[in-house]
Amino acid sequence: MTEGEARKRVLILGTGTAGIRAALELNKTSARVCGLEVTLVDHREYHHPLPFIWHVVSGSLEPRRIVFPLPVLLGKGGREGAVEFRRGRVENIDVDRKVVSIDNGELEWDYLVVALGSTTNYFGMADAEENSLPFRSLGDAVSIHNQILDNYEAASRERDEERQRELLTFVVVGGGPSGIELAAAMQDFMSKALARKHSALAPKARLLLVEAQEALLSGFRPKMSELAMRRLRARGIHLLLGTRITGIRPGGIETADGQTIPSRAVIWAAGVKPVPSVASLPFQKAKDGRVLVNQYLEVPDAPGVYVIGDCAYLLQRGGSRPYPPTHQVAERQGPACARNIMNAMGGKGQRAFRYRFKGQVIYMGRNLAVVELGDLVFDGFTAALLRRVFYLWRFVSYLGLPTELRRKLGAVRKWIPAYFYRRNTAYLHE
Numbered sequence: 001m002t003e004g005e006a007r008k009r010v011l012i013l014g015t016g017t018a019g020i021r022a023a024l025e026l027n028k029t030s031a032r033v034c035g036l037e038v039t040l041v042d043h044r045e046y047h048h049p050l051p052f053i054w055h056v057v058s059g060s061l062e063p064r065r066i067v068f069p070l071p072v073l074l075g076k077g078g079r080e081g082a083v084e085f086r087r088g089r090v091e092n093i094d095v096d097r098k099v100v101s102i103d104n105g106e107l108e109w110d111y112l113v114v115a116l117g118s119t120t121n122y123f124g125m126a127d128a129e130e131n132s133l134p135f136r137s138l139g140d141a142v143s144i145h146n147q148i149l150d151n152y153e154a155a156s157r158e159r160d161e162e163r164q165r166e167l168l169t170f171v172v173v174g175g176g177p178s179g180i181e182l183a184a185a186m187q188d189f190m191s192k193a194l195a196r197k198h199s200a201l202a203p204k205a206r207l208l209l210v211e212a213q214e215a216l217l218s219g220f221r222p223k224m225s226e227l228a229m230r231r232l233r234a235r236g237i238h239l240l241l242g243t244r245i246t247g248i249r250p251g252g253i254e255t256a257d258g259q260t261i262p263s264r265a266v267i268w269a270a271g272v273k274p275v276p277s278v279a280s281l282p283f284q285k286a287k288d289g290r291v292l293v294n295q296y297l298e299v300p301d302a303p304g305v306y307v308i309g310d311c312a313y314l315l316q317r318g319g320s321r322p323y324p325p326t327h328q329v330a331e332r333q334g335p336a337c338a339r340n341i342m343n344a345m346g347g348k349g350q351r352a353f354r355y356r357f358k359g360q361v362i363y364m365g366r367n368l369a370v371v372e373l374g375d376l377v378f379d380g381f382t383a384a385l386l387r388r389v390f391y392l393w394r395f396v397s398y399l400g401l402p403t404e405l406r407r408k409l410g411a412v413r414k415w416i417p418a419y420f421y422r423r424n425t426a427y428l429h430e
Contacts, residue, residue, distance in 0.1 A: 007035045008345055011100060011109035012083075013090055015042040015070060017050070017327055018309030019115030021334025023083045024399065027074060029342055030082030036345075038082055039107060041100070043089040045070055048138045049398055051327050054178075054363070055415075056141040057148075058185035059193055059423030063138055063430050065411035068404050090116065090277045095302055111304045111341050114281075114291070115334070118272035118310035118325055131248045132173070132266040135182055142428045144182075147265050148189065149427060152198050152205075154264075166262040168205040171253060173245060174270035175211030176218070180228060181363045182269055183209045187235055188365060193423035207237050208261065210253070212270075214242045219324075220360070223377040224370055231364045231379060272325060278311045286313040286322070295352035297337045306341065308333040317354060329355060361387050366419065 010026060012019050023040045030036050047068045055061035074083045088102030093114070100107045120134040133147060134140050148170070155167040170190070172183045187207050195202035209216075209232065215225040216232075216239070229239060240255075247254040252262040273279075274289045283299050284292045290313035291299060297312060299305045310325035312333065323329045332355050340350040359373040361383075369387035370379045392415075396408050 007037055008033065008111070009109050010036070010038045010111045010113065010341060011107055012038065012040045012113040012115060013042075013093075013100065014115035014117055014309070015040060015044060015047045016115060016117040016309060016330065018117075018330035018334040018337075019113065020047045020073065020399070021331060022113050022115060022308065022338045023074065023334075025335040025338035026341070027083050029338070033342065033345060036082060037084070039084050039086050040070070040074070041086050041088055041090065041102060041107065042070075043087065045085070045087055047073060049327075049395075050137075052395060053135075053138050053141040054181050054185040055418075056138065056428065057144050057182060058189040058418075059145060059425060060418030061411055061414055062424065063142055063428060065407065065414060066138070068399065068407070072404060073399065093277060093281060095282060095305065109304075111344070112306065113337060113341070114278060114305070114307045114311055115309045115330075116275045116278055116311055119275050120268060121271035121273035122268065123271065125245075125248070128173075128245070128248045128268055131250055132268040135178060135267055135269045136272070139430045142430045144186075144267055145189075146427050148186065148194070149425065151265050152194055152201060155201055155204075156198055162262075164201075164204065166251060166264050168201060169208065169252075169261070169263040169265075170206070171208045171210060171261065171263045171266045173210045173253075173266065173268050175209060175213065175216035175239075175241070176269070177360065177362050179209060179211075179269035180216060180232070182267065183207060183232065183237055184235070184364050184368070187237055188421070189423055191236070192421035193425055196421075197425055208240055208263075209237055210240045210243050210245060210255075212242070212244045216241070217362075221372060221377055224360075224362075224372055227370045227377070227379045228362065228364065231368050231370065235365055235368075272310060274311050278307075283307075288313070290322075290325070296340050296350040297333060297353055298340070298350070304344070306337045308337045314353065323355065328358065361390050363387060366421075 012023050026038045048066050052066050056063055070085045088104050090102055092101040098109050120136050122128045133144055151167045155164045158164045172179050190205050216228050217225045244256040245253050246256050248266055254260050279289055291307040293307050293312050293314050294300050297306050297308050309330040314323050336353045343350050362370045367384045369383040371383040
């Protein structure tokens with residue numbers, strides 16, 4: 001940078017899908033912008049793809065197989081990339097001063113990207129937060145896997161039948177895609193891998209999926225819901241639909257219709273909300289707490305501040321519904337945001353974000369899936385085959401085909417024996 005040329009400081013908060021995509025896009029284009037300084041901030045030094053964490057719960061993948069170290073992602077060929085990583089936890093965002101406070105200092109910006117993701121929404125139920133396990137991160141997946149093992153080990157030593165039933169009753173709260181895939185993965189793990197290890201306990205183990213709505217997959221086509229319910233019931237998963245939970249105690253759940261269901265393992269996958277640092281921002285927000293952004297992913301009243309991923313509320317074309325806080329959307333908003341920042345720096349017009357929903361593949365079991373593809377909704381052999389091909393390609397090509405290819409191929413090699421229920425029944429560490 002020559003004398004007189006101003007620095008252009010971009011600060012990205014969060015290394016989730018949207019944040020890392022924005023950082024990688026800026027890394028690629030940095031050579032064209034003199035004086036560009038990009039800082040990526042998070043309390044973790046790695047990135048992990050959320051759509052694959054349920055494989056950790058079922059013992060079909062070790063956590064290290066889906067952990068991508070940030071130094072490897074941000075620097076290529078031994079050289080440092082344009083993006084500098086700063087480890088820290090975001091404590092405050094001062095929009096007027098253009099300063100972000102983290103637990104070990106302050107950072108200034110000219111362009112700010114808020115991609116802090118979301119956290120579990122307990123809908124004001126303090127006892128749910130205290131007495132259930134969330135399912136939002138790799139660490140959560142490890143905790144759930146280990147909790148299942150703890151319960152089986154304790155049940156194998158328990159002589160009281162009522163206590164044993166509590167230990168072997170597992171409850172998943174939330175009938176969206178995450179809750180369904182988690183329940184299916186847990187059923188795989190329990191009914192095959194753990195049934196071999198604890199054969200005497202297998203008939204006593206049961207899994208419940210609780211949903212407040214009258215059907216699963218709210219917001220999807222009715223046929224998706226019908227197929228999902230049919231498949232899950234056929235697998236022995238008990239569905240409690242139209243069931244609102246009013247309390248979660250250390251020994252089980254209580255419902256609005258007066259039921260008390262004993263359980264020593266309740267997993268909450270019933271919703272998400274923006275993290276507290278986003279909730280405190282002085283911007284206009286939607287009812288769900290997400291920050292309202294314009295078609296360029298920029299906050300209307302704060303030029304140079306972009307909000308993407310689960311934090312952002314943007315109406316789809318036609319203005320009827322917002323983009324959902326999903327991995328699919330975050331994957332595309334990251335690069336779109338980075339390109340708009342580059343255009344803004346160069347005095348060029350920004351491009352409106354547009355994304356058309358491609359479809360959904362929901363895991364139901366080893367040879368089971370429900371697929372929504374365009375106007376088609378189907379299950380059966382074709383859906384299961386499509387799911388396998390789709391997941392393998394999606395993982396191997398994640399963040400670009402060459403990125404950590406050796407790590408990805410190692411994960412694929414582990415998936416092959418896992419298909420035959422040769423799952424890891426040992427305790428895991430993040």
